Amino acid sequence: MLLGGVYAAASCAGPAEAAEALSFAATAPAAGSVAAVTGAMLGAVHGVHVWPLALLNRLELVWVMDTLARDLVAQLTENPSGSAYGRASDPSWFGRYPGW
Secondary structure, three states, rough: OOOHHHHHHHHHOOOHHHHEEEEEEEEEEEEEHHHHHHHHHEEEEEEHHHHOOHHHHOOOOOOHHHEEEEEEEHHOOOOOOOOOOEHHHOOOOHHHHHOO
């Protein structure tokens, strides 16, 4: 399933071909799982905006997952929570992640 999803995502890697990648993944023997992996891979690479809004509205907690993914990338690249030498660049960071 993972290999099939990676293959489908790599076969149609451009953002304009995301729908084609899902159609391709749907032809696999375990179509649901392969399509889920394909969608996750392409969404992680190109962002949530690669998918039509009608499709995203069918997914539970899609906006929460998008926020978590964006925050993970920000934490790894920008340090939005600040440091001993600088202030936090995102004022609501500690509201979302209190770090108890």
